[in-house]
Amino acid sequence: MKLFACFVFALALPVSVKGAEPVTITVDAADVSRRILHAHLTIPANAGPLTLHYPKWIPGEHSPSGPINNLAGLTVTANGKSIQWQRDPIDLYTFKVEVPPGARAIEVGLDYLAPVELERHSSGATATDHVAIVNWNLVVVYPGGARADEIPFRATLKLPPGWSWGSALASSRSSGATVEFKQVPLTTLIDSPVLIGDHLQHIALDPLHEIVAAADGESALDWPNSVIEHYKRLIVEATALFGARHYDSYHFLVSLSDFIPPGGIEHHQSSDNRAPERAFVDEEARLAVAGLLPHEFAHSWNGKYRRPIGLIVSDYQQPMKDDLLWVYEGLTSYLGTILAARAGLWTPQETRDVIAFYAGDMDATQGRKWRPLADTAVAAPSLYDAPLTWRHWRRGVDFYPEGVLLWLEIDGILRKESNGARSLDDFCRKFHGGENGPPAVVPYQLDDVVNTLNAIVPHDWRKLIADRLDSPQTRLPMQSLEEAGWRLSYTDARTPFQKAREGRMKQIDLLHSIGVLAHAESADILDVLPDGPAARAGIGPGMKLIAVNGRKFTPERLREAVHLSKTTPVELLVQNGDYMKTHKLDYKGGDRFPHLDRNGAKPDLLTSILSPSVKRAEPVKGTP
Numbered sequence: 001m002k003l004f005a006c007f008v009f010a011l012a013l014p015v016s017v018k019g020a021e022p023v024t025i026t027v028d029a030a031d032v033s034r035r036i037l038h039a040h041l042t043i044p045a046n047a048g049p050l051t052l053h054y055p056k057w058i059p060g061e062h063s064p065s066g067p068i069n070n071l072a073g074l075t076v077t078a079n080g081k082s083i084q085w086q087r088d089p090i091d092l093y094t095f096k097v098e099v100p101p102g103a104r105a106i107e108v109g110l111d112y113l114a115p116v117e118l119e120r121h122s123s124g125a126t127a128t129d130h131v132a133i134v135n136w137n138l139v140v141v142y143p144g145g146a147r148a149d150e151i152p153f154r155a156t157l158k159l160p161p162g163w164s165w166g167s168a169l170a171s172s173r174s175s176g177a178t179v180e181f182k183q184v185p186l187t188t189l190i191d192s193p194v195l196i197g198d199h200l201q202h203i204a205l206d207p208l209h210e211i212v213a214a215a216d217g218e219s220a221l222d223w224p225n226s227v228i229e230h231y232k233r234l235i236v237e238a239t240a241l242f243g244a245r246h247y248d249s250y251h252f253l254v255s256l257s258d259f260i261p262p263g264g265i266e267h268h269q270s271s272d273n274r275a276p277e278r279a280f281v282d283e284e285a286r287l288a289v290a291g292l293l294p295h296e297f298a299h300s301w302n303g304k305y306r307r308p309i310g311l312i313v314s315d316y317q318q319p320m321k322d323d324l325l326w327v328y329e330g331l332t333s334y335l336g337t338i339l340a341a342r343a344g345l346w347t348p349q350e351t352r353d354v355i356a357f358y359a360g361d362m363d364a365t366q367g368r369k370w371r372p373l374a375d376t377a378v379a380a381p382s383l384y385d386a387p388l389t390w391r392h393w394r395r396g397v398d399f400y401p402e403g404v405l406l407w408l409e410i411d412g413i414l415r416k417e418s419n420g421a422r423s424l425d426d427f428c429r430k431f432h433g434g435e436n437g438p439p440a441v442v443p444y445q446l447d448d449v450v451n452t453l454n455a456i457v458p459h460d461w462r463k464l465i466a467d468r469l470d471s472p473q474t475r476l477p478m479q480s481l482e483e484a485g486w487r488l489s490y491t492d493a494r495t496p497f498q499k500a501r502e503g504r505m506k507q508i509d510l511l512h513s514i515g516v517l518a519h520a521e522s523a524d525i526l527d528v529l530p531d532g533p534a535a536r537a538g539i540g541p542g543m544k545l546i547a548v549n550g551r552k553f554t555p556e557r558l559r560e561a562v563h564l565s566k567t568t569p570v571e572l573l574v575q576n577g578d579y580m581k582t583h584k585l586d587y588k589g590g591d592r593f594p595h596l597d598r599n600g601a602k603p604d605l606l607t608s609i610l611s612p613s614v615k616r617a618e619p620v621k622g623t624p
Helices: 002-012 186-190 225-242 283-289 292-298 330-342 348-363 373-378 401-417 424-432 446-456 461-469 479-483 496-505 555-563 605-610
Strands: 023-028 036-044 048-053 071-078 085-087 094-099 105-113 131-134 152-158 164-167 171-175 178-181 194-197 200-206 209-215 250-256 263-266 270-275 306-308 442-444 486-491 507-510 516-519 525-528 544-548 570-576 579-585 593-598
Touching: 071 094, 131 250, 152 186, 164 200, 164 209, 164 250, 194 200, 194 209, 194 250, 200 225, 209 225, 225 292, 225 330, 225 424, 250 292, 263 292, 270 292, 283 496, 292 330, 330 348, 330 401, 330 605, 348 401, 348 486, 348 496, 348 593, 348 605, 373 461, 401 424, 401 446, 401 461, 401 479, 401 605, 424 446, 446 461, 479 486, 496 507, 507 555, 544 555
Parallel strands: 023 152, 209 250, 250 270, 306 442
Antiparallel strands: 023 036, 036 105, 048 094, 071 105, 085 094, 131 194, 152 178, 164 194, 171 178, 200 209, 263 270, 486 593, 507 516, 516 525, 544 570, 570 579
């Protein structure tokens, strides 16, 4: 395995083919306010048949999510004459052209029409009047027949007047609104988005790390010094956790807009972080997104540097195998959570509230009775795009939140069985550490994970993993919380994190009481628990709340009705298509929200896990 891993590692390094003539691409973003990117490519080619690919399987999205439906205006010419292209009838992301005799290159023109819908990842809205994210996979076609890391690209970006940019890509020349980037392989280009905007600032965290933030409004960039200090601490804590870095520099790209779908995509030397406009200046909004940057930053080690072998493919057309996403994403979700706590982005109580939310949501997921956790990873390409309706029966990409609990359990076992001498921090340094250096890729399989854990603390890790992943379960295993010194409970008070999350998502989450998740503005019922009071009364996803106990629906009236349910029955008038029906719920439990309570029978390992691993410096006087 070691020799094989080194072989793949060498192939995956971002080195261009020696002497290969580069593809040049110029992207004109002057029309970005109308959500249009214009691209022109010059692709070296010899006479004869040529295959062109539009990227299909997008790294970090773990699925064939390349938004080819948004490709328009595709033209191909050679020596000034038009060439007919033909789409492959089976692989719709592939185009065939015939390069005429005497031609040494073809010219390709295309437009990318960014949608306005708040969908996920690169298939959703990526631009407004003031901010945009340029992901190169949206505007690229590339020649088939070579590995993506062997195809050199030289890129130029034309900005709207007055706009600035930030990226992990290095520029070779900048003149006015035009930026020319240094030549890189296609893999590096696609791994290096560019954030642009007319309200954009660079925040230096240290000589190697920066935040580049662009917003719809200037005031959204007025981050408190205390918040910036927490992100400086994030660098310190991540460095201590992993022991080495595998990048030359790192750039947190942060787009702040209410018209770009929130989320994050990891890259080796940067991350594409999307949040509501005032996410870093309003306290409640900050609470909801505090785990975003730590999660994507941890991916530079777990996902980009150490990568499941099934996700290492030769180009963007080859299917990826997602079976180890419980490590790639699940472990990263855990590490992002504890790094947010250690950096002070979340207080210990806020972090416990986050973990309680994950545990409560996973415990309510009835789909675990038929679908094991492992299958949510294998089926990720379809589950990422699955609707919210019946999510708790279908299951979604549960390896994210349930991964937090699985890796908490593993961390607890390491600490307990070593009498506190070892922890998951040791696993991270051994598995993700090594020497400082430029971007590289080292593959792994399940055996590598198990063997590394055993090298730290001997245990039947393979059985534990199989027990948690491979079989359907009646309930969520609670050992992770209990052994860490805490237990899941339910109280009548929403945590500040739950309030912030519902505010960001514009949702009313009553899954743990009447079994309903609804949209706060449209009143659409997004999901119901299959065996909850609402479902038993005949209510299902896709219906619409019209009235609560005889009065017109408002979020406040629905919450009040649940609060008073111990003495007053809950009646919901629901619209189902053209029909209206009143449903009386058999529920008398009042408010019910997940919390963590201290389990005094066990040592408090969780507090130790969340505590900073590096001693904090004394605060600077006058810093808020």
